[in-house]
Amino acid sequence: MPLISRDDVARVARLARLDVTEEEIDRFADQLAAVLEHAADLATLDTAGVPPTAHPFPLVNVLRDDVAGPSLDRDEVLAMAPAAEDGRFRVPRILGEAP
Amino acid sequence: MTSAVDIARDVRAGARSARDVVETHLSAVAGREAELHAFNLVLADEARAGADEIDRRVAAGEDPGPLAGVPVALKDNLCTRGIPTTCSSRILEGWRPPYDATVVARVRAAGAVVVGKTNMDEFAMGSSTENSAFGPTRNPHDPSRVPGGSSGGSAAAVAAGFASLALGSDTGGSIRQPAALCGVVGVKPTYGLVSRYGLVAFASSLDQVGPFAGSVADAALLLDVIAGHDPADSTSVPRPAPSCSAVLGDGVEGLRIGVVRELLEGIDPEVAARVSAAAAALDAAGAKVEEVGVPATTLALSAYYVLATAEASSNLARYDGARYGLRVAGDDVTAMYGATRAAGFGAEVKRRIMLGTYALSAGYYDAYYGQAQRARTLIIRAFDVAYASYDLLLAPVTPTTAFPLGAKTADPLTMYLSDVCTIPSNLAGHPAISVPYGLGAGGLPIGVQILAPALAETTMFRAAAALERSLA
Structure with a gap:
């Protein structure tokens, strides 16, 4: 079984911006290892020369005419925001503030 | 229960009122919804008002459309403007979308009456509808058992007569598997045949919206309404969709059908029978009809649980407390993200975000994500080989009939194996249909699956209709 350490789990949780408890770290370490063990058949698969598929059908560069159309109503959108002010989303500080 | 085809015909002709139809279905809801919990939200007042409007239009000599007065239930991951859309998640509780999904606009424009938003596994991640933040849905055939998932509420709503038709979404089997377990018809269309605009994304290269119905003809009626190009979805197939309703009587004379050997391995004998x-x-x-090998399908489950979780980890990054849904306060924006997502997501969604993030992270990307993408190519090639000799393929939908609530919740991998027969079609982007075909022990429904190559829905529906006739 691929070994997934508690440090690995904590690192992945940070990448995913997901706060996890100590108990969740233990549980995820076991469960992720079990699923990845099942996926071990992929690791041993000979895929030399096989291109990856990201999407079932190759539709590329789907463009529309550059014409202005209706868009979402700003007030309706902001009415659903956790916090809004002056027609914008209000969020906590992103950078350190000057003293 | 009256079919959708009959309801629409009678309502259009003025032979039956849409209000009468909707009252019949709301009575069924009043009778069993407390027991089954198919809905996150029942829109009784809106449905009555919508039905009255249909009746007014018929009285005025107008034609409301091919779904005139037909009660339709919508999976709660389809955006409905001004009406809560939760994905059965605390993180979207109370959110009212500022727009309608294209499929919602199309069924309404065709005269359908929306009766409610159906329960589901949170963000469509699950195979039993037990991962809903609002409690599980139960199987109408045996309420001690699951309805399947993730579109379990939509399947149960049709099976219980709460709605004549329903829409669901299918990323790895989430329409076909609950359809089979609830004894109704479920269709996953070709990727791109039906618009995903307004479908809350889980795994964007696999997700597809499709119908639940009480019969093959009803499923064709709904698919014909929702299929077709949508400029708002860049992955929408830019060509007209053929009518599936038109071919139902064409029969299967001369069609070559292969029974997929690999998908019968490990299947319960009563299902295989x-x-x-x-x-x-x-x-x-x-x-x-003869047996055929499609060997690479055995790779599908592993490839799926890497690809789907990787795409989900990216898609679900948007739930951060900044613009909509739940926010848990934090001292800075990073603390807000972490606390909001910890409080808002359930265990299975967290598990899949973690798995997908791991599979995409530096050092593991090629071993897992890259290999899964190459396995996807091999699966598509294996189908191409099979479809060079066969028009359609036949397989089980699920390894077993409906299982008891709680039977698979302790071990995620066991639950994932419920989708082993349905996942290959999602990876290939191909259509497939689940048709009820008899009962197993305890009177529980069994479905069989007809798979078709891309955009071969009409051939698939010919066989599905023939199969249904063979039971009559």
Whole structure:
């Protein structure tokens, strides 16, 4: 079984911006290892020369005419925001503030 | 229960009022919804008002459309403007979208009456509807058992007569598997045939919206309404969709149908027996049926749980407390993200975000994500080989009939194995349909699956209709 350490789990949780408890770290370490063990058949698969598929059908560069159309109503959108002010989303500080 | 085809015909002709139809279905809801919990939200007042408007239009000599007065239930991951859309998640509780999904606009424009938003596994991640933040849905055939998932509420709503038709979404089997377990018809269309605009994304290269119905003809009626190009979805197939309703009587004479050997391995004998019976029935109806190997399908489950979780980890990054849904305060924006997502997501969604983030992270990307993408290519090639010799393929939908609530919640991998027969079609982007085909022990429904190459829905529906006729 691929070994997934508690440090690995904590690192992945940070990448995913997901706060996890100590108990969740233990549980995820076991469960992720079990699923990845099942996926071990992929690791041993000979895929030399096989291109990856990201999407079932190759539709590329789907463009529309550059014409202005209706868009979402700003007030309706902001009415659903956790916090809004002056027609914008209000969020906590992103950078350190000057003293 | 009256079919959708009959309801629409009678309402358009003025022979039956849409209000009468909707009252019949709301009575069924009043009778069993407390027991089954198919809905996150029942829109009784809106449905009555919508039905009255249909009746007014018929009285005025107008034609409300091909779904005139037909009660339709919508999976709660389809955006409905001004009406809560939760994905059965605390993180979207109370959110009212500022727009309608294209499929919602299309069924309304065709005269359908929306009766409610159906329960589901949170963000469509699950195979039993037990991962809903609002409690599980129960199987109408045996309420001690699951309805399947993730579109379990939509399947149960049709099976219980709460709605004549329903829409769901299918990323790895989330329409076909609950359809089979609830004894109704479920269709996953070709990727791109039906617009995903307004479908809350889980795994964007696999997700597809499709119908639940009480019969093959009803499913074709709904698919014909929702299929077709949508400029708002860049992955929408830019060509007109053929009518599936038009071909239902065409029969299967001369069609070559392969029974997929690999997808029968490990399947319960009572389910495998119904697949054999379906093969015999199609053969008797004039098709040439034989067993075929599609070896790479055995890679599908592993590839899926890497690809789907990787795409989900990216798609669900948007739930951060900044613009909509739940926010848990934090000292800075990073603390807000972490606390909001910890409080808002349930255990299975967290598990899949973690798995997907791991598979995409530096050092593991090629071993897992890259290999899974190459396995996807091999699966598509294996189908291409099979479809060079066969028009359609036949397989089980699920390894077993409906299982008891709680039977698979302790071990995620066991639950994932519920989708082993349905996942290959999502990876290939191909259509597939689940058709009820008899009962197993305890009177529990069994479905069989007809798979088709991309955009071969009409051939698929010919066989599905023939299979349904063989039961009559």
